[in-house]
Amino acid sequence: MDSLMLIFLMCLALGAIVGFFAGLLGIGGGLLIVPALIYLLPWAGFESEQLTHVAIATSLATIILTSLSSARSHHKRGNIPWPLFKSILPGVVVGALCSAFISEQIPSDNLRQAFAIFVVLMALQMAFQFKPRQSEVMPSFAMMFSASIVIALLAGLMGIGGGVILVPFLSYCGLQMKQAVGLSSATGFLIAIAGTTGYVLAGLKVHDLPEATLGYIYLPALLGIVISSMLVAPIGVKAASTWPTKVLKRIFALLLMVVGVKLMFF
Structure with missing residues (x-):
């Protein structure tokens, strides 16, 4: 079995x-997809300096379809x-498009360590459910514009849809x-589209990537x-109605913590 088929089956x-x-x-899947691809992609011939960029770009590309499906569901329910x-x-x-070109200026090892720290922070948030105190006044347009750039930029750099940052902010x-979750699903689709476009354009300039890539995306x-x-995904949705999701969320957070710490010392 060649490496391309093996990677495809493992990604299934x-x-x-x-x-x-x-x-x-x-x-979102990015918190799992990115570290998994960092370990899998060397089998497909990716060099260490390309690993994190390709993992993040591929993760963003997967979010396009999943976030679109979620956004359509929330739209039908009037949640957006x-x-x-x-x-x-x-x-x-703006933030999502810029993320790909900014990530190019960051060495792969540094980007991986930044992602590892982010994963640990998200694990803590998931385990303990920190909730910010609600503001009584909606921010101005300028404030929302600035915040959305930062959130989309971070999401693009980390290869996620941004919901783990955007939902607490909203x-x-x-x-x-x-409504926060519904709006996050719609913006996650845009972040994925814009971020993926940026990573494709940025990766087209790189000539030593293995076959079956589109820019930085490994097809x-x-x-x-x-x-x-x-x-x-629908099986997981059905299980959520009967399984103890609060307990499982903390177990999953512990798994993320282990993944994050391991990535730091990869």
């Missing part, structure tokens, strides 16, 4: 795990405040949780993850 398995936990716990979405749209696009701004991994995650 990875996508199934990501899809199940996404449905069960309502989390579209006037607010329009106000943060410009900042999201909740702090006084938005109802269901066999993308295809494997998307196919299985879309199929398995």
Whole structure:
């Protein structure tokens, strides 16, 4: 079996795990996909200086379909405040597009360590559910624009949809949780589209990437993850109604903590 097919099959398995936990716990897949690809991609011939960039870019590309599906579901339920979405749209696009070109200036090892720290922080948030005190006044347009740039930039650099950052921020701004989650799903789609575009354009200048890449995106991994995650996510959603999700979320947070610490000393 050649390395390309092996990576595809392993990413099918990875996508199934990501899809199940996404449905069960309502989390984005990037926190799992990025570290998993960092370990898998060397088998496909990726050099160490390319690893983190390709893992992050591929993770962002998988979020396009998953976030679109989520956004459509929230839209049907009336959970997306579209006037607010329009106000943060410009900042999201700018931040996500810039993320790919900024990441190019960061050595792969440093980017991996930054991601590891981010994973540990998100694990702590998931385990202890820190909730910011709500503000009584919505921020100005300038404040929302600036915040959306920073959030989209961080999301693009970390290869995630941004919900773990955006939802607490919107909740702090006084938005109802269901609307914050719905708006996050819509902005996650935009972050994924803009960020993926940036990583494709940035990667086209790199001539020593292995075959089956589109810019920094590794297509066999993308295809494997998307196919299985879309199929398995509904199973996780059904399990969420009967499984002890609070306990599982803390166990999952512990797993993320271990992954983050391991990545720091990769």
